[in-house]
Amino acid sequence: MSSSVFVGIDLGASRTKVAVLDENKELIGRSVKKSGIDYGQTADACLEEALAMAGKSTADIAQTFATGYGRKNVSFAKDNKTEIACHAKGCYHLFPKALSIIDIGGQDNKIIKLNERGLRTDFKMNRKCAAGTGAFLEEMSLRLNIPLEDMNDQATRSTEMVKLGSYCTVFSGTEVLENIRNGKKVEDIIKGLFFSVIKRVMEMDALTENVVMTGGVVAHNPYLVNMAEEMIEREILVPAYPQLTGAVGAALFAMNHQS
DSSP states (O other), rough: OOOOOEEEEEEOOEEEEEEEEESOOOOOEEEEEOOOOOHHHHHHHHHHHHHHHOOOOOGEEEEEESSSSGGGGGGGSSSOOOOOOOOOOOOHHHSOOEEEEEEEEEOOOEEEEEOOOOEEEEEEEESSSSSHHHHHHHHHHHHHHGGGGGGGHHHOOEEESSOOOOHHHHHHHHHHHHHHHTTTTHHHHHHHHHHHHHHHHHHSOOOOSSEEEESSHHOOTHHHHHHHHHEEEEEOOOOSSGGGHHHHHHHHHHHOOOO
């Protein structure tokens, strides 16, 4: 007889993530896709892929919870939870200690603080500006005519970082063009862009001793973690799947509320 599974879906403005947990809270299936313009269709496609990886079917699902920007567009979810709650729960599950969580996503970034029991003590969120988000790096990749997936490797090759004076996406774009015209190396410009992302996030709030970094931007640009570690002068925790912590948290809520 097949055992039950619990599903969490994090439907973000940029990417949709699905996590499938077994009864032992182990991640056995996952999927990440561009959210696109039909959130419901993308959610269905991610669920199908994640269940296939887990070797399960919809009949095996005990409960499903959703989170993220499009959480109310998930027709198969029993209930939904906020992004803050789900990221907190997912990270504390992986690292059960007092934490400062830095989540850098496609459209926003946030810092969530938890005490030693996993209870949220504070959070800060940036949604009014693209600075410090994946959208900022996407725009800069277009300005530089460099594929987004190549930017991390480019940044690691930098020997002399170009510091940018502005956080604003529009003004930074102008600075990037000026630096190109002045003969600066592309890898040095990209490292400067990465630094501006980290500096912007770090200035949102003070961090506690244990720091976790999550989100799609972190998943695809691990050099950002190295830069952050240099800035705070200590090691930063990173989940095996940084993009999935919200979905994992939603699945854990589903497990707690199974009918």
